[in-house]
Amino acid sequence: MANNIPVHNVEGIAYWAKLDRPHPNKFSQYETDAQQYSIALYLDARNKKLMESLNLASTIKHDENGDRFNFVLNYMTKAGKLMVAPKVLDCDLNDVTQSVLIGNGSKVEVEFALLEIQGGAHAGKTKAFLRNVQIIDLVPYEGASSSGYTFKKRTDGYVATDQQNLEEVA
Numbered sequence: 001m002a003n004n005i006p007v008h009n010v011e012g013i014a015y016w017a018k019l020d021r022p023h024p025n026k027f028s029q030y031e032t033d034a035q036q037y038s039i040a041l042y043l044d045a046r047n048k049k050l051m052e053s054l055n056l057a058s059t060i061k062h063d064e065n066g067d068r069f070n071f072v073l074n075y076m077t078k079a080g081k082l083m084v085a086p087k088v089l090d091c092d093l094n095d096v097t098q099s100v101l102i103g104n105g106s107k108v109e110v111e112f113a114l115l116e117i118q119g120g121a122h123a124g125k126t127k128a129f130l131r132n133v134q135i136i137d138l139v140p141y142e143g144a145s146s147s148g149y150t151f152k153k154r155t156d157g158y159v160a161t162d163q164q165n166l167e168e169v170a
Contacts, residue, residue, distance in 0.1 A: 006114045007131065010050055012041035015068070017102035017141075019088050019133060022075040035075040037086050037130060039102070041110055042066045054114060057122035071110055073130040089134045101141035102133070109134045 022035035043051060043060070048067045051060060061068045076082050088097040102108065111132040117125050 007111060008050070008054070008114060008128075009109050009111050010041065010043065010047045010069075011107065011109045011136070012043045012047055012069075014102050014106045014108045014133075015040040015042065015065075015104045017106070017108075017133070019086055020098060020101060022085075025072075025074075033074045036072050037075070038070065038072045039108070039110065039130065039133060040068050040070050041108070042068050054128070055124075055126050057117055057125040057127055069128075071112055071128060071130040086130050087132045089132060091134065091136065093134075096135070100135065100138065102135060103139040103141035105139040106135060107137035109136060 017039040019037050019039060022037055025033055025036045042065055048060060051069055058070070061070070073083055073086055085097075087095050088100060088102065090096050090100075110130065111134070112128045112130055114126045114128060117123055117127055
């Protein structure tokens, strides 16, 4: 993004962070938005007021957890050019994008760029584009592979090998 594009920062509580690689967009209608980076950010009153002041085309949603804004960045532009992936940084500004997954409830700061929408139903409004995320207080993500089951490792049973092919069974 060009240097003259306004950049803003907002703090909040992160949910559903998908920043390590582009993930499928279940609402996709086009190839250019079929994959994206995303994070939902729950806002306190001060940060909500900041977001409301930016004349955004997207709305702040309200649910049982509070006021939420969904930041996204498509994997590629409408012209098919790859976007610069967002970075995840710790408080020392170390890039931890590939080594840390942000769990729900983490306190983060989101950096985003604003672009004015030129045409269509939202002409004159702005769109927020996710740029980077800084972790302030991490709640580590614990997926199914780390804590989703109660089994313990065993040495007396079946172990899968790379040579197995399920197609042979069919």
